[in-house]
Amino acid sequence: MIILKKLSGVIGLVLLTQVLSAQVQDHTLSVADLVSSVTLKAPSLIADSAAVSIRQSLARETKYNWLPSIKVNYQADLGTNNNVPGAYFGFGIVPSNTGGVRPANDPSNAISNLGVATLDWEIYNFGLFNAQNKAAAADVNVEKQQFKLTKYxxxxxxxxxxxxxxxxxxxxxxxxxxxxxxxxxxxxxxxLAKSGIIAGVDTSIAEAELSKSRLTLLELNNKYTQLQLQLAAISGIDAVKIIADSTISARLISLSLQMPAQENNSAHPLISYYQSRYENSLQKEKVIRKSNLPKLMLEGAVWGRGSSINQDSEFGALNNGWGLSRTNYLVGLGISFNITDIKRQQLRLNTQRSTSSYEQSRLTEQAVNLDTQIKQADAELQTAVARLNEIPHQLSASRAAYRQKFSLYKNGLINIIELNIALNLLYRAEADFAIAKYTLCRAVFQKAITRNQVGLVLNSLK
Known part of the structure; x- marks a missing residue:
């Protein structure tokens, strides 16, 4: 009840002070509208959304890894046909030349052609395809969570x-x-100087103070304009139209008491992002383990050949070489297992496990940091409310002191130095009040940010 009474007094004071900026109230931009525009138009988010689309395309490509490799080839060749018995390794560069074992080299030409269709299908690999799809989906999830974190x-x-x-x-x-x-x-x-009550030097001091105030105003206006331009760059809103709602502080004070507590922070964008990185690393471990298992292959081929050389190895007319005169097919099942790759796969798996351990440590670290930030935000909000509750005393005393000092000065009872001290105290109190309102607003939003309740606060301010 005590806190509620204090807050009620603070809210009343804040509302009364809004007349200071009444000239901008008809054309203000709400923070909810600004955030909405940033979400839709920020250049960095547009680029990041393209990165998500790219990762989704790669995942769709991975889904079709199970498809067989079917190749169709045809060739027609003109050349000689001379051969000798004996085996050799072709090394992928020695052309095949079947038959043609002759007593002597024959320079005659022959035409031959070959058409072939082959099937190479990895029909079972102990879940490797499924693991690859899950890893690709985990990559997409990491990109999505990174996009959400960047947006947040x-x-x-x-x-x-x-x-x-x-x-x-x-x-x-x-x-x-x-x-x-x-x-x-x-x-x-x-x-007073014209009437001889005070010295003329006071006029120069007053002019100097007035000039200093104007310079301060120029600097404040410059910073204000720079902020407008920065917000315009990420929101797409015309800079001159970005004017803050001066009633936001009063509304946020009452809202701060209505924010529900959140015990589970797993849905926070920061935690979700690091959780996705950890899960992605675990999926990559599964892919490495599955890739070291045997693979069941279905192989098949259909091919045909034609040649201008007959079965007695005699050269015929070249046109006899066109067309396929002999056809064959071959179908078989096979198992493929790279025995010598076991050590390399084990090293890769150990490396990926270390990566998973690292990602888990980062996830734990971020969770601890977020929990600390939540507690700090709660403490900061309590301090901000107490500060704003104390400011009215400083402001009231400073105004009274300035009025008294100004009256005494006009009657020649004090000098301008004392008057300037009172003037500066009043200015400091008013500035402290403005800073206190900003600090409280920032504390409320910081609490919402750490608790993943920004949307709740923005909806309440609409």
Missing amino acids: QLQTSAIEGYLQLFQYQNLVVIQQENITRNQQIRSSIQA
Whole structure:
């Protein structure tokens, strides 16, 4: 109840201070609309979505690894036919020349042709195809989870930029109010100097303070514009239209008490990404183990030959070589097993197991880090609420002190140094209030980010 009462007072103060930026309320952009635009139009996300499509295409290609290899070839050749008995290795470069064992070399030409269709089908490999498909699907999942994590991080960056814009927006208004006070002081000094109540040097001091305030405003406006341009680059929204909603802080204060606790962080994009990497590594282990098992092969071939040389090895007319005069077929089952590859496969498997252990360690590390960030976000939010609850006392005292010092100065009872001290205290208090609102907004979103509740917060702000 005490926290609720404190928050109610803070909300009331925040709502009252929104008049400082009333001139921009008719054309503000909500943080939910900004994040939605970033999700759709960010160049980096468009590129990452293409990477997901590429990985999906590779997975579809892997699904057809089971298809047999069927090749059809035909050739017609012109040449001599001279041969001798004896075996040899062709090394893939020595042409085949059947028959033609003659007493002497014969330079006569002959035409021969060959047509062949072959089948090479790995019909069973103890689950290797299935393991390859699962590994390909795991690759796709890693790419998808990386895309989700990138999107989540980009949304987080957009929210941070929006809140900084909100902060600078408030600081610009505060600085404008500070310039107005400096102008009032300068006008009073000029009147008092003409009447001889104060020294003329005070006019120069007032001018210097006014000029410093204007320079500060220029710097704030520059930072504000730079943030608008950065957000425009990732959202596709015109920079001048990116104006923060000044009521966001009051709405986030009440929302912070309604955020449900989340005990299980396994669905967080960061954890999901590292979990997918670990699972992907485990699938690759299975592929390596399956690739070392025997493979059952179905082999088949149909072929035909024709030649202008007859069965008595006599050269005939070249046109007799066209067409297939002899045909054959061959079908068989075979088992293929590379015995000498066992050691290499074992080394590959050990390497992949080490990779899996590494990915598991990274997953555990990220889970611990995320749990720490959740606790830090909760503590930061409590501190931000307490800070914002204390600011009104500082602000009220600073305003009272400035009014009193300004009245005393106009009556010649204090010098301009004391007045400037009071003026700076008031400006510092107003700036601290703006920073406190930004800090609280950031703490609420940081809590939502660590708990994977950004969507819940954004929907509540629509």
